[in-house]
Amino acid sequence: MASPVTPPRGMRDLLPADKAHREHVLGLIRGVYRAHGFDEIETPVMEDSSRLHAGLGGDNEKLAYAVMKRALTVDDLQAAERPLDLADLGLRFDLTVPLARFYASNRAKLPGVFRSIQIAPVWRAERPQKGRYRQFVQCDIDIIGEPGVLAEIELITATSEALEALGLRGCSIRLNDRRLLTSWLDAHDVPESLHPRALIILDKLDKIGVSGVAAELASMGLVHVNSMLAFMELSQGDGDDSWAMLESEAWSSSQAAADLRAIRAAVGPRARLVFDPFLVRGMGYYTGPIFEVAHPELGYSLGGGGRYDGMIGRFLGAEVPATGFSLGFERLIDLVPPAPSTGEGDAALLHEKGVDPARLMALKSLLIEQGVRVRLAAKPKNLRGALDQLAADGFGRFAIVGSDAPAHPDALDWRPLERSA
Known part of the structure; x- marks a missing residue:
């Protein structure tokens, strides 16, 4: 019997509808953060192992995935006193340590007070369970270079407005220092x-x-x-x-x-x-104000953060104030209902056998020039099932293309797509 073809435990495949929902939610979050003056950056998925295990990540360091050195020999394996001696890189377990390294590397090219957005996957060797994965997305905003509470005020305000944009009512933010x-x-x-x-x-x-x-x-x-x-x-x-x-x-x-x-x-x-x-x-690594997002119907936080003034100094040799707020995207996504379909104008061309591919591509190209999303699909025997799937995928109309199809899409017999009950 064939082995099951599934992702590694704690990791997931995302179907088109799931991916579209996630991108919609991420777009709302990004929009709010950009409106507050934050700029998005990207860092590598791996960092030096010594940096990930420098005592800055708390218990998360124990959950970091290590990447073995290349071309290890039997002597290397025997000489290693601990598993980490065989690794020189590791997958990031959060986005804060990479940000601190990024700022130390690029400080001369950045403004005196730098407001960053990082939205990216991280990896931890967690025990998989509902709402907890080994690969998951974090949504971070950080302010580097501002020593006063204005930074915390900006972070809390932007995060609160992002939650509001997602339709999450009743959230509170717990504060301490x-x-x-x-x-x-x-x-x-x-x-x-x-x-x-x-x-x-x-x-x-x-x-x-x-x-x-x-x-x-x-x-x-x-x-x-x-x-x-x-x-x-x-x-x-x-x-x-x-x-x-x-x-x-x-x-x-x-x-x-x-x-x-x-x-x-x-x-x-x-x-x-x-x-x-x-x-x-x-x-x-927290040194000052700390905060978490609480929801009245949940027994866990939706995000958190705080001030970590000492971290960047470890890379630069000079103290740099910094504070950040991270939203737990995998917990948020289940609370936000999918956006209503906006694909009324998106079109599917169901082509019969023998249709000239050049004619099909000409019709498709003309529709794309009009700003339409287009899908080509062979006309099946079970037309109802195919139409339901197209509607579920967000397409709003279809036309059947035969060998006598017109040269322009406006002349096709367009029909609306509606999902059957």
Whole structure:
């Protein structure tokens, strides 16, 4: 029996209708971002392995696909102490690390404040499940070179308008700042060496609840878990109530709190902002404000991002401020209904046997000159099924072309295409 001919696990083929839907949604997103002054770039699908495993990508580095070196010998295989010793390249697991490398490579050709769009596939060795794939598209906008919160304000506003253009109502954007989290841990005498582990635990708050987080923090031997627990319980508010948390004694006078207030004031009614003091986001490179898109009917975020001022400096040797917002396209696409067909004028020419190919191509060329999308198809015995398929593919009319067909398409007997019930 023949083996099934399917894509690799976690990857998909896209049928024409699916591809058209995705391009429609991507077009809406691109249109909003370009209106906000962002320019689209493209980076290679592979980067140096050392760059992808430089400690900037958090747990995603463990999911990166490695590309083996060319012409490896038996001695190379035996000398390797770990699998990565056999790789010099890897598939990108996100678009932020490639962007940082891109900016470092092309800084002299870019404006002082650079606003970029990257919409492209990335790869992670995930365990495939509904809504999670090994190859998926990310939609990123980033601002490099702007040190103040104007960058975050632009990103949040543009992203909110993109969601609105997609017809996604009721979304909110959760905000926090990594500096607030660090100061909160310091205030509870969490040693700096334990900060990364504590943040990983706090990031589980929406999955295991306050009591579960408190138990894991206690297992670290921390001495102020009870006061941490009380504060976490207070943090479970929403909307305007959540912003009162920002006035706590530990945070109210901090620059991070001032930045979040400024973002909220400037964004105003353009987006619903919720302060979430225990929003962490997993990437280790975040240095300031962080944010996620929440939808009232979903238990997962639709996108997120934050400020990563230290990343580009690793490539340039000089600090460059940067912040970005990424939409999870594969999660968005299922929420956006397909656009109604606009192919009323698109035409199909169903040709009978024996029709002169030169005559067919002449008719097709004349239609294309008129701006019409044209498909040639042999007239089948089952005409109804063929017409249904053409209608499903977005064609709005058809004509049957016989050996006595006229020389001009306007003289053909055109009939509308309608899908049967």
